[in-house]
Every structure is written in structure tokens, then in C-alpha cells.
Amino acid sequence: MTKILRPDLAAIAALIPDGARVLDVGCGEGDLLEYLVSRKQVDGRGVELQQPNVNACVARGLSVVQGDADTDLADYPSQVFDVVILSQTIQATRAPRDVLAQLLRIGRRVIVSFPNFGHWRIRLSLLIQGRMPQTGTLGYRWYETPNIHLCTIADFLALARACGSYVEQAFSIDERGRTRRMHPNAWGPNLHAEGAIFMLATADISR
Amino acid sequence: MAELGIPQFQQSLSAPEADTGQALVFPDSQPLLLDSGRSLAPLTTAYKTYGALNDAKSNSVLICHALTGDQFAASRHPVTGKPGWWDMMIGPGKPIDTTRFFVICPNVIGGCMGSTGPADADPATGKPYGLSFPLITIRDMVRAQAMLLDALGIEKILCVLGGSMGGMQVLQWAASYPERVISAVPIAAAARHSAQNIAFHEVGRQAIMADPEWKNGDYALHGTRPAKGLAVARMAAHITYLSEAALQRKFGRALQNRDSFSFAFGPDFRIESYLHHQGITFVERFDANSYLYITRAMDYFDLAADHGGVLAEAFRGADTRFCIISFTSDWLFPTVENKRVAHALNAAAANVSFVEIATDRGHDAFLLDEPEMFATVRGFVNSVAAQAGVE
Numbered sequence: 260m261t262k263i264l265r266p267d268l269a270a271i272a273a274l275i276p277d278g279a280r281v282l283d284v285g286c287g288e289g290d291l292l293e294y295l296v297s298r299k300q301v302d303g304r305g306v307e308l309q310q311p312n313v314n315a316c317v318a319r320g321l322s323v324v325q326g327d328a329d330t331d332l333a334d335y336p337s338q339v340f341d342v343v344i345l346s347q348t349i350q351a352t353r354a355p356r357d358v359l360a361q362l363l364r365i366g367r368r369v370i371v372s373f374p375n376f377g378h379w380r381i382r383l384s385l386l387i388q389g390r391m392p393q394t395g396t397l398g399y400r401w402y403e404t405p406n407i408h409l410c411t412i413a414d415f416l417a418l419a420r421a422c423g424s425y426v427e428q429a430f431s432i433d434e435r436g437r438t439r440r441m442h443p444n445a446w447g448p449n450l451h452a453e454g455a456i457f458m459l460a461t462a463d464i465s466r
Numbered sequence: 467m468a469e470l471g472i473p474q475f476q477q478s479l480s481a482p483e484a485d486t487g488q489a490l491v492f493p494d495s496q497p498l499l500l501d502s503g504r505s506l507a508p509l510t511t512a513y514k515t516y517g518a519l520n521d522a523k524s525n526s527v528l529i530c531h532a533l534t535g536d537q538f539a540a541s542r543h544p545v546t547g548k549p550g551w552w553d554m555m556i557g558p559g560k561p562i563d564t565t566r567f568f569v570i571c572p573n574v575i576g577g578c579m580g581s582t583g584p585a586d587a588d589p590a591t592g593k594p595y596g597l598s599f600p601l602i603t604i605r606d607m608v609r610a611q612a613m614l615l616d617a618l619g620i621e622k623i624l625c626v627l628g629g630s631m632g633g634m635q636v637l638q639w640a641a642s643y644p645e646r647v648i649s650a651v652p653i654a655a656a657a658r659h660s661a662q663n664i665a666f667h668e669v670g671r672q673a674i675m676a677d678p679e680w681k682n683g684d685y686a687l688h689g690t691r692p693a694k695g696l697a698v699a700r701m702a703a704h705i706t707y708l709s710e711a712a713l714q715r716k717f718g719r720a721l722q723n724r725d726s727f728s729f730a731f732g733p734d735f736r737i738e739s740y741l742h743h744q745g746i747t748f749v750e751r752f753d754a755n756s757y758l759y760i761t762r763a764m765d766y767f768d769l770a771a772d773h774g775g776v777l778a779e780a781f782r783g784a785d786t787r788f789c790i791i792s793f794t795s796d797w798l799f800p801t802v803e804n805k806r807v808a809h810a811l812n813a814a815a816a817n818v819s820f821v822e823i824a825t826d827r828g829h830d831a832f833l834l835d836e837p838e839m840f841a842t843v844r845g846f847v848n849s850v851a852a853q854a855g856v857e
Contacts, residue, residue: 302817310822317789317819317842320849324808324820334809 264294266436267456271344271370274428274458275299279341282306282365284328284358285348289316296321304340306331329353332361340366347454349373349415350406359422363461369424372432372456377411377449412449415457424459431455468492468617473512473573473580477751481547487514487537489580490617498575498610504600508589511614512580513537513572516556517564519620525856526620527562527847528611529571530628530635533760534700534752536579539571540564545579545751554835561844566857567624572614574607574635576760578753581610585686585753595755597683602759604631604767608638612646622646624854625847629653629832630799631760634767637807640788641769641780649787649850651843654796654832656803657777657810658768663798666706667761670699674754683755696754697745704744709795709828713737770810777810787853788818789846791832791839798829819846 264272268291275281277299283292286305289312295301305323307313316323324331328345329352343366345358350373352358362369374397384392391401399406410418412431419426429443431452438456441448448455473489489512492498497507514537519526529539529552540556542549556562556569573581576599584599591598615623626647628636633655640650659667674680677695681688705713717737721727724734733739773779788811792804801822808820823838825831832839851857 304817310824313819313821314838314842317821318845320845320852322787322817322819324812324818325822326808326820331809334812336813336815339815 264290267372267432267438267454268294268346270430270432270438270456271346271372272299274370274456275301275342277301280339281342281344282335282340283344283346284332284362285345285351286312286316286321286323287346288312289319289321289323291344291346292316292321292323293319328358332358332365335361335365337364338367342366342368342370345369345371347372347374350409352408355408355410356418356422359418359424363422363424363459367460368427369459370456371415371419371459372454373410373415374406374454375412375432375449375452376409377413378453379450382450412443412452412455413446415455416443419457419459424461426457427460428458429455468496468613471510473510475545475580476578476585476753477545479544481542481544484538484542484544484547485514486544487512487580489513490614492613492617496613498606498613500600500606501603502601506575506582506600508582509575509610509613510580510582510586511572511575511610513570513614514539514541515571516540516569517567519568519618520856523620524622524624524854525567525851526615526623527567527569528615528623528626528639529556529562529569530607530611530626530632530639531571531574532628532630532632533703533764534748534757535632536577537571537573538579540569543751546747551833555840555843561840562625562627562847566851567847570615570618570620572611574760575610576602576607576756576763578756583753584683584755584759594684594686596686597755599755599759601766602763604634604638604763605642605772607763608635608642611635611639612643615646622648624856625649625651625850627651627653627843628655630655630829631764633799634764637769637780638767640784640786641772644781644784644786647786648854649789649846651789651791651846652804652807653791653839654793654799654804654829655790655807656799657770657780657807658803659765660803663706664765666703666798667765669702671758671761673698673702674758677754680754683758685754691749692754693749696749696752696757697742699757700748700752701741701745704741706798707828707830709797709826711795711826712828715826777806778813781811781814781816784814784816786816787846787850788816789842790818790820791842792820792822793827793829793831793836794822794824795826796829796831 431448432454633652674695677692679690680692770777
């Protein structure tokens with residue numbers, strides 16, 4: 260049985276056309292991938308770092324490769340996927356710019372979701388307590404966090420543009436996981452959104 | 467047309483009540499054309515099946531055995547009396563569930579458990595082939611298996627699985643007959659035999675050929691057996707199937723039935739005694755010339771070389787679903803070689819899963835109780851079956 264999708268994953272799923280060829284990088288236990296395969300008939304593949312998660316995916320009948328977004332995306336041919344998804348993973352990569360460039364090479368469209376380090380509580384925590392923030396979505400101490408490259412919505416937008424991509428759609432994610440369409444440049448979401456979802460296209464297909 | 471026969475074994479059966487399986491004999495009119503340019507006729511392929519073929523002939527699972535394996539994957543071995551080598555994988559309710567699937571496991575050509583091999587009589591002379599048996603390749607083995615499936619009326623295979631050399635055959639199946647293979651599970655395998663692996667095989671072959679009893683391969687005519695050479699070959703090879711950590715864990719420096727050194731060259735250490743046992747029991751069930759021929763076939767295997775040096779080309783346009791499995795402590799067919807195949811499949815935009823299983827048991831892990839491997843195979847095969855509409 261398909262589990263009920265987390266709201267942010269449901270928002271990503273809503274962006275994906277039926278029957279698309281999809282690569283989910285950092286697919287975890289495959290919740291989104293299974294939903295896309297069973298409900299949207301996508302030709303879905305996954306890449307996941309953690310071996311137990313890969314095994315869980317394969318045991319669910321999903322096509323998932325144990326691999327590292329930082330090193331293994333280079334093997335994929337260019338422009339073979341309609342959509343490449345990087346959900347809540349970019350902040351844990353060693354070289355986010357290289358990873359994003361690879362995603363834009365592999366997929367015609369790239370969906371990236373990430374926690375927003377520009378949230379006011381995070382800003383306030385640093386300002387008042389002078390300590391690295393620990394919040395619901397970022398619940399690790401600074402010395403044990405896997406999230407080594409955190410960014411704000413404005414930071415991500417700048418990176419997306421530096422990689423030569425174009426923002427087709429953007430959504431903010433609130434503290435309950437609900438999503439709302441936003442203008443990528445708006446300062447409001449960068450202050451109050453827990454996270455964001457960007458759908459990027461390479462500049463040449465957006466023209 | 468091929469005729470159903472009873473497999474003929476060179477070795478005496480210590481479990482004569484065990485099911486000896488079947489054999490198909492292909493007449494001279496249906497020769498097996500070999501990569502070497504020669505051909506084999508008549509050709510016998512011995513095989514064992516488990517479960518039943520459904521009416522739609524859509525539930526076939528092909529099992530490819532390793533270098534010294536055979537068709538007795540899930541039933542008592544008629545020569546050794548031991549349980550099948552993949553008894554934990556195949557059977558009712560097991561990961562490859564024989565209440566649902568029709569499992570076919572053929573003995574490779576060149577082998578010594580009923581399929582045509584160097585110990586059989588050469589029809590030209592009436593004497594055992596010995597070294598006049600043609601050199602064979604992994605692709606030849608797969609071609610013979612395709613002939614078997616043709617004769618059984620099986621067009622498509624739901625899944626082809628195998629470990630080590632069996633995994634090489636799995637990859638060759640997917641490359642040679644992509645339209646017949648719905649899914650493929652190469653385990654602890656590689657798309658080519660490495661220099662180190664060829665080197666170990668050569669040590670084994672030289673040990674056999676250095677045994678005076680080998681008689682240039684004609685030991686059957688002389689009534690001798692190169693048992694010592696074959697045992698040494700097995701001992702050397704067996705080390706490569708384990709890992710340093712597992713050897714240390716199981717044996718360490720423990721002594722065998724003694725408290726102190728003998729100051730002689732007997733087997734003082736338990737590891738020595740264990741290796742001797744491996745060598746001796748192997749000789750009872752395996753033919754030395756078969757060992758030469760099959761190791762050579764593995765050495766020749768290089769799937770990329772057959773496709774302009776680009777491995778991805780071997781799988782271009784394939785609809786086959788792949789599930790590649792490797793083991794962390796396998797240094798004979800290490801994860802890096804398995805991953806190379808996964809990368810090539812990715813580069814060909816093929817549908818691939820890749821699972822690396824943490825274990826210290828080395829290459830032999832694919833034959834052992836590895837729950838993660840069983841869960842992976844079960845999930846993969848079930849999903850392939852569901853996708854193909856097999857109940």
C-alpha cells in the first residue's frame with residue numbers, strides 16, 4: 260500500500276507529469292518514488308547513500324542504486340530524465356554547486372527542496388543566544404549535523420542562477436509542511452518559510 | 467529435435483536416492499557453435515528444475531551456477547549427498563518461491579555433472595575428449611542454455627540470477643538475449659575477469675598440469691587422476707573466496723588437535739587442516755579438465771571488449787531490469803567491479819538497482835545465510851513478477 264505522502268513530497272509529486280522519466284536523488288526509503296511509480300506511472304529510478312534505505316527500496320520493488328550524489332551523478336548520460344528530484348538532500352552534499360550542475364545536465368527539469376536557513380527563528384537564535392540553531396527541521400548539534408552546506412532561499416536562488424538555470428516555479432514550505440507558491444525573489448518567504456521547493460529548467464528549454 | 471535423457475555422471479553417487487534431474491541431448495543436426503569457431507555435437511545439457519511451469523510459460527527463473535557449482539541448486543546433491551548450494555534462496559516460501567516460479571538450473575557445458583565436457587567421449591574417436599575438447603567461453607555456456615530453453619518451449623525468462631561466474635552468465639544473457647530476459651540479478655560478479663583473478667586461475671591450472679597423474683589431460687585413458695593438483699588448485703582458489711577478517715575470526719592461529727608445534731610440515735594449524743579438507747572433498751566431485759576449461763572461460767570474459775570497449779554498449783536499449791548485488795569484503799569480485807556494471811547500466815539509461823551488503827565473509831557470502839541478500843532478491847523478484855503479471 261502506498262503511504263500518505265508528506266505534504267512537501269506531495270507538492271513535488273504534483274509538479275511531475277504522468278509517465279515521465281524521473282530520477283530521485285537521495286530517495287530515502289522510496290516513499291515519493293513509490294507514489295510516482297504507482298500513481299503517476301512514471302519510469303522512476305533512485306539514488307540513495309544509505310544502504311539500509313536502498314535495500315528497503317529494492318525490497319519495495321523500486322529501482323534504486325546505492326550511490327553518492329557527490330560522486331556518482333557523473334555516470335549518467337545527459338538529458339535522459341524528464342525530471343530529476345533532489346529532495347532535502349542538497350544541504351548534505353559536499354559540493355552543492357557541482358551536484359546542481361550535474362542534475363541540470365542529466366534532467367530537463369530539476370526539482371530541489373531544502374530547509375531554509377534564513378527562517379526568522381534561526382536568525383533570532385543566533386542573534387539572541389549566540390549559538391548554532393537547532394530547530395525542528397534542523398535538529399542536530401553543529402558538530403554532528405550531516406547538513407554541512409545550509410543555505411537560505413536567497414542563497415539557493417543565487418546558486419541556481421549561477422548554474423545558468425531558470426526558475427520555473429517556486430514554493431515555500433511552512434512549519435506544518437504545507438506548501439504555497441511564492442515569487443523566488445520575495446523577501447517574505449526567506450524570513451518565514453521552513454523550506455522551499457524550486458523547479459528549475461536549463462536556460463535553453465525555458466526559452 | 468532434442469531428446470530427453472538421463473544425466474550421466476563420471477563420479478559415483480553417494481546419494482543414489484537423490485533426484486538426478488534431467489538431460490537434453492541435441493543431435494548432430496543441432497550443433498552448438500562456439501566462439502572459438504569450433505562446434506559441439508552431439509550436445510548434452512543436464513539440468514534440474516524446481517516448481518512448475520505455468521500455462522502462459524511466464525514464470526521461468528533461470529539460475530546460473532558458479533565455477534564449481536552445478537544444477538543441484540535446491541536439492542540434495544547425488545554425488546555428495548549435501549543440500550543444494552542455494553537451498554536457502556530457492557524453495558517453497560523462499561526468496562525464489564518455487565510454489566510460484568518454475569526454476570531451471572542447467573549444468574554449464576564443459577562441466578562434469580552431466581552436460582557435455584572434456585570427460586565425455588569425443589564422437590570422432592570414442593575416447594574421452596581430454597584436451598581435444600574445444601575451448602569454451604561464457605557466451606558459449608549461455609548459448610547452450612538458450613538452446614535448452616528453446617527446446618523446453620520457454621521464450622522469456624522472468625529473472626536470471628547467479629553469483630560469481632553465474633553472475634557473468636547473467637550479464638551475458640542480458641547482453642546476448644535482451645529481448646528474452648525480463649530481469650537479471652548478477653551477484654558478486656563482474657563484466658570482466660581482472661588480472662588478479664586470471665593470475666589465481668593460472669596458479670590453479672598449473673597445479674593441475676604439474677601433477678604427473680594429469681598425463682596431458684588423458685588421465686582417464688591411463689586410469690589415473692590428478693587429485694593432488696586439483697586439490698591444490700581448489701585450496702588456492704578457496705582462499706580467494708574468503709576474506710582475511712573471516713579467516714582470522716574462524717581460525718586465527720589456532721592449532722589443529724595439538725597444543726604445540728610439531729616441528730614438521732604436517733597441518734599444525736587449523737586453517738591448514740581446513741584447506742586440506744576443502745581440497746580433498748572437492749576432488750571427489752569435480753573433474754580436473756573441467757576445472758581447466760571453465761576457469762579459462764572465465765578468464766576470457768570481457769563484456770566491454772565485445773562491444774568496442776564500451777561496457778554501456780553491451781546494454782544499450784535494453785528493457786531488462788537489473789539488480790546488482792555485491793559484498794563489502796569480496797576482494798575477488800569487489801564492489802568496485804560490480805559498481806562498474808551499475809555505472810555502465812546507468813550510462814545506458816537502463817533500469818538498475820545496486821545493493822552492497824556489509825559482511826566479512828568475502829566472495830562466498832553469496833552462498834551463505836545473508837538475510838539482506840535474501841530480502842533484496844525476494845523484493846526484486848516479487849516486483850518483477852507483479853509487473854509482468856505473474857501471480
